[in-house]
Amino acid sequence: MPSRPTRTSANHHTDDDHPRLLYQEATGPDGVRRVLELLALRLAGEVVLTGPHEEQAVAVPPGAERLLRVVAEDVDRVRAGDVDSAAVHADGHDVAVLPVGPPPARPVLVVARRGPLTAADRGLLAAAVDPLRLCRRAAIAEQRVERLAAADAAVREAVLHLLMVGHLSGARRTAAVLRPPLPDLARVYLVSGAPNTRGRLSARCRDVFGEAAWVVPCPVYSGHVIVIAPAGPAGAPPATHLIRELTDAVPDTRMGVGLRVALRDVPVGYKQAFHALSVARRRPERYARFSPRGELGELLGHAGQAWAASTLAPLLAHRPARTQDPDAFELLATLLSWLDFGARAASQLKVHRNTLAARLHRIGAELRCDLTRFDVQARLHLAVQLIDERPHPDAAAGVVGFPELLDHPEVRRWAEDRLAPLLPANRATLLTTVRTWFHHDLRTATAAAALGISAHGLRKRLSRVEELLGRSLVDGPSDRYDLHHALLAHPGLPPPG
Missing domain, CATH: 3.30.70 (Alpha-Beta Plaits)
Known part of the structure; x- marks a missing residue:
């Protein structure tokens, strides 16, 4: 087509020769494209429906968007309502530009075919305007419903996240928006x-x-x-x-x-x-x-909170060098999420896995500990569970060490109760399996080799332990940290490893 076609403007009001077929296509799935395909087939031409600037044009065949460059001025005039429609003749093609809906910023239908557009062809185009308008409005309504549903889901997930990291007031305020x-x-x-x-x-x-x-x-x-x-x-x-x-x-x-x-x-x-x-x-x-059997944190009381505050003090004192860097609260939430969910913490925190890795590196540096060690993970998990920044009477009395924290009659009774399903002689193999798995920092292949069994055999034993304890052990949130502390506190067992 030449770059500068000749143009005329006109009004067209003809009866539809195919109303039933057009409305049938419009009411099917992806109605806009179906109507455009019908027009392209009947007219043996190219068809484009272009909406407001933020909408992507629908073209049949897919490469027909080039029509819009040829008739860009006419499309703008029809969209603005300056003319009711436009007819363009270019290089043996007849091009019709018709509005779909009221101005301003209305969608525009552009059709081109080699050879003239007959009166019957123009009647077909005029008849297609209402079905196109209706099915396009339906498609937009469906898109809005989908966007609202996605926004609703995102807000509900945000409320869940605020609850999980302890932002109770923020969760309440956000939830009040949705009910x-x-x-x-x-x-x-x-x-x-x-x-x-x-x-x-x-x-x-x-x-x-x-x-x-x-x-x-x-x-x-x-x-x-x-x-x-x-x-x-x-x-x-x-x-x-x-x-x-x-x-x-x-x-x-x-x-x-x-x-x-x-x-x-x-x-x-x-x-x-x-x-x-x-x-x-x-x-x-x-x-x-859930069957409760007592929680370790409740038994440790203020002494446990003082120990936790001392253990996590370098992290709680962290101040980011830049405003966009995570602060102490974000690092604490990251640590807890990672201890509970491992690599899946990136999904829970809505951060990239590289961001998660960088935060864990920062946490390890602040606390001066090796986060790959399971015993370190277990102590930090208990500390995060116990952390309480409110002052309490025992804070000034000094902080006891971790072994002394567990050396208490109530804690020893808790350990005996927690380990009771694994202590009978006929379950000694399961207890040894758990201890070996902990000693090798939860590395399945290494622990299995140390036990002389396959990785599959190790997983079957751990599944049996989960069944006996009534707790999740492999997937997080896991009971393995409390189980590790119970092994340390039990008076009749040597420390793990």
Whole structure:
């Protein structure tokens, strides 16, 4: 086509010869493209629908966008409403430019064919305007719904993240935008299904638990959905009928149920549900409740908080050199996320894996410790769990060392209770397996070689330990740190390794 075609302007109002077929195409999936393909086929030409500047043009065939360069001035005039339509003749092609919708900034239909456009052809184009307008508006509405759904999911995930890192007030303010308000007392349900069915599983959880519950796809595990539901009055059991309704309705669904916790303790409730889920995978009813056996942090009290503050002091005192660098709170949240989720912490924190690696390097440098050592990880995990920046009476009395912290009658009783499933003589092999795995810093191949078994055999033994303890051991959040402390505190066992 020549670069400067001749142009005329005109109005066209003809009856549609093919209304049924045009509306049939418009109501199908991807209606805009289907209508354009029908026009291109009937006219043996090229067709482009161009919307406002932020929209990408739809062209049939795909390379037909070059038409827009030829008739750019006419497209602008029709879009602005200066003319009702335009006709351009160029190098043996007839080009028609028609509006689709009211001005200003309206979409424009551009059609070119070799040879003249007949009256019947122009009638077909005029008849296509309304179906195109309707199916385009429907497509835009669907896109907006998708964007709103994505924004809703992002905000809900942000609320979950704020709860998990301890920003309770920020979580409440953000949640108030979406509704429902976050409950003061909650119970965490962790639902597991196939990764490719998580969208359907999330919708089903919303149907079953109702509008009062927060349903959030887990940002770490692709097959998990987290439900934070009001816990009800003290002593109220979990909603067993809801659990059964969900597990019965959705095949291959498993559910772990945490205890009743205050909203600030949702991270604890999540870990409880995670441990319960590891038990539910081995039960025919496909759900399990968390069975509490005492928490080490509660037994250590103020002495444990003082030890934690001393252990993490260099990290808490960190001040970033640049405003964009992570501060002490971000590094502490990063450390806890990594200790719980390993490499998956990048997904939970919404950072690149290289950013995660750089933060861990900074944390190791600040604390002057080797984060690859499992015993170091176990101590830091306990310290992060215990950290409390509020002053307490024992703070001025000095800080005890870690061995002395565990050398307490209540802690020793806790260790005996935690290790009880592994202490019978017929389970000595399992206890040895766990100790060897810890000693080799959780390196499966190295620990298996030291035990003289295959890596698969080691994983089977660890799975059996998970079943006996009723806790997750391999995947995080894991019980392996508490298990390590129990081995250290048990009066009848030598230290691991």
